Amino acid sequence: MTMSINTNAGAEVAAVAAQRASAMMDEAMLRLSTGKRINSAKDDAAGLAVATRMAREIAGLSQSLRNANDAQGLIDTGETALKEVHTLLLRMREIAVSASSDTNTTADRAALDTEVSALETEISRIGDQTSWGGINLFTGDYDKAKKIRFHLGPTSSNYIDVTLGVVSIGAKGSDLQGSLSLTGSVTTRANATAYMGGIDAAISIISGRRGNFGAVSNRLTSAISNLENMKASMITAKGQVEDANYAEETAKLARAQILMQAATAMLAQANASKNATLKLVTG
Secondary structure (H helix, E strand, O other): OOOOOOOOHHHHHHHHHHHHHHHHHHHHHHHHHHOEOOOOOOOOHHHHHHHHHHHHHHHHHHHHHHHHHHHHHHHHHHHHHHHHHHHHHHHHHHHHHHHOOOOOOHHHHHHHHHHHHHHHHHHHHHHHHOEEOOEEOOEOOOOOOOOEEEEOOOOOOOEEEEOOOEOEOOOOOOOOOOEOOOOOOOOOHHHHHHHHHHHHHHHHHHHHHHHHHHHHHHHHHHHHHHHHHHHHHHHHHHHHHHEOOHHHHHHHHHHHHHHHHHHHHHHHHHHHHHHHHHHHHHO
């Protein structure tokens, strides 16, 4: 065997092995500390592209869920207002039935008509002032010509359009989904009888509107459930792509530590062999 002091090949090999073991330790500790297998593009370029795409979809699904919950709140607000209008109309019909009977005097009918006028005013107030998040729901801003849109998915085509229409005592515009056309009185038997027919028509209109809102609400409930499932599945899939396997990384760290100890010992041994060569020179 050639003995040389100018080149320590054994030390060079041991140093390279120590550097590799150190890099393995650093990588394992980084993955264990972050919990991610992919911390930069060099770890897995293809996997990073997939995880980035999934992150984009998860962000879209998260916002879609917020949109759907907001839409549910808007629809619930509108349906609650229509329910109150329904209750008022039933009371107005009760009054009309009472006023159509000749057991009431003129003064009685005048008092009943006063109550009817107050209830009409309240219905108009509900139509004018019911709002959600600054959106007036029943003033006709969102009728058949201009529907309100709820975006419920990660892509531009995932939306539903809803007609809110109007709630109005008089014949407001041409929107038959909201104009109740209650312009009569109950001051006489004939007026009360005619008014009863108008109330029946108004109740039918509001019942139809409530049914439409209920259908939209059910659709939103289904959409929310579907979005939650999609988001959970996407999060799971993204985790499988980029998350670290703790058992695997712990084993890699232990292996790297053993290799580092071995390389350090061999480096010391290689340097020690050169010291023995120098002793031959110095005697």
